[in-house]
Amino acid sequence: MALQACYLAPVFELDAELWAVFSTSKTAYAFVAVLGALWGSFGNVCIYRMPPSEEFPKGRSVVAPGSHCFACGANVRWYDNVPLLSFLWLRGSCRDCKASFSPRYLLVEGAAAMLFVAAYHYIVAIAFTASSPEEQLLRFAVLATFFWLLLIITFIDFDHQLILDKLTYPFIPIFYALGLLLPNSSPTAGLVGIAVGYGVVRVISDGYWLLTHREGMGYGDGKLLAIIGALYGWQAVLVSLFLGSILGALISIVLLLLRRENSTSDSENGKPDLGRVAVPFGPFLALGAIIYVFAESELRLVLAPLW
Helix, strand or coil, X not given: CHHHHHHHHHHHHHHHHHHHHHXXXXXXXXXXXXXXXXXXXXXXXXXXXXCCCCCCCCCCCCCCCCCECCCCCCECCHHHCCCCHHHHHCCCECCCCCCECCCHHHHHHHHHHHHHHHHXXXXXXXXXXXXXXXXXXXXXXXXXXXXXXXXXXXXXXXHHCCCCHHHHHHHHHHHHHHHHHCCCCCHHHHXXXXXXXXXHHHHHHHHHHHHHCCCCCCHHHHHHHHHHHHHHCHHHHHHHHHHHHHHHHHHHHHHHHHHHHHCCECCCCCCXXXXXXXXXXXXXXXXXXXXXXXXXXXXXXXXXXXX
């Protein structure tokens, strides 16, 4: 047995050496970018079909029917369904009826590709360079899935101001389980993160309603934070909430200023009627979570006593 272990050891060392060379090669990064674009293409389907509508109150299936033109109903040919490239060579229009497609498709696919590459580079070249190939691939798979979900939630929230239960409810336990697969994970950290993520939003939302009788943060934001907490713990929840609040406030101020310039003066007091600016909070929480992932080690140093 000892002889067999000694014989196999060089093989595993060679595999690790090969992975060390390949993992940082242009081929590896290109493969990850293509993988991200493919998942971004599927993300476009989810963004378009999953939200409820008058015709489909529960949303539509993301599997059937296949990809087709929204205007003429013609099926998209397989060679016209290549992420990023198809939009460019078709000039953003249907091959059959020439109806224009939204640049959103190109944006989501490109964003997914960049997020996958960023996640891969962070895992193999920055944060976990000393880890085994198996651990690096596992961490990349979990992080890429996390980013992909945040991307879908972001664009659905932008369009409909909804964070869908059909996304949050399944992925809370999924990311808790995935977190347990990672080395040095704690079974209680994810549970505390889920409780803090949903609980803090519930307290803020209910408190705001009692004080103003108006809706503030939605419970969907709490479920999104619960997903973040399930994977990264309560620290990620608080950082994401803090950063999301700052980013959301800045965007709201910009929108208010733009509305003020374009608003008409009130006839009684001569002041512009600014009204209220409804800004979906989910995208900013998602951005805060992404910042947390890449800055976690620095945050641990700065906030060491709190950690």
